[in-house]
Amino acid sequence: MDPRSSRFVADRGYYKGEEIVACEQAGNTAYLPKLMTSGLYAKGRFGKQDFVCRGGRHLSCPAGEQLIYHYTHEQDGKTLRRYWTTAARPAP
Numbered sequence: 001m002d003p004r005s006s007r008f009v010a011d012r013g014y015y016k017g018e019e020i021v022a023c024e025q026a027g028n029t030a031y032l033p034k035l036m037t038s039g040l041y042a043k044g045r046f047g048k049q050d051f052v053c054r055g056g057r058h059l060s061c062p063a064g065e066q067l068i069y070h071y072t073h074e075q076d077g078k079t080l081r082r083y084w085t086t087a088a089r090p091a092p
Contacts, residue, residue: 015030020032032050050062051067058084061085065087066085066086067084068083068086069083070082
């Protein structure tokens with residue numbers, strides 16, 4: 001790498017594609033977070049990043065419920081882990 005070039009980090013949502021192109025054309029390297037292009041939020045669902053691991057077999061969901069691990073299976077070449085809540089009402 002050219003010692004005169006710089007490296008930049010951009011926060012998700014705080015940059016434009018034109019700025020990234022200009023950065024690279026100037027000989028700089030831009031590091032960007034993975035884009036969140038999933039339609040989960042548009043469908044009113046949460047993404048993996050919204051859940052917090054609470055050790056071993058438990059997760060906390062964005063609604064504050066504790067989810068307990070039940071089983072793992074494979075679907076379409078992806079490993080899926082199933083967690084359920086013990087809440088009496090349906091989870092949002």
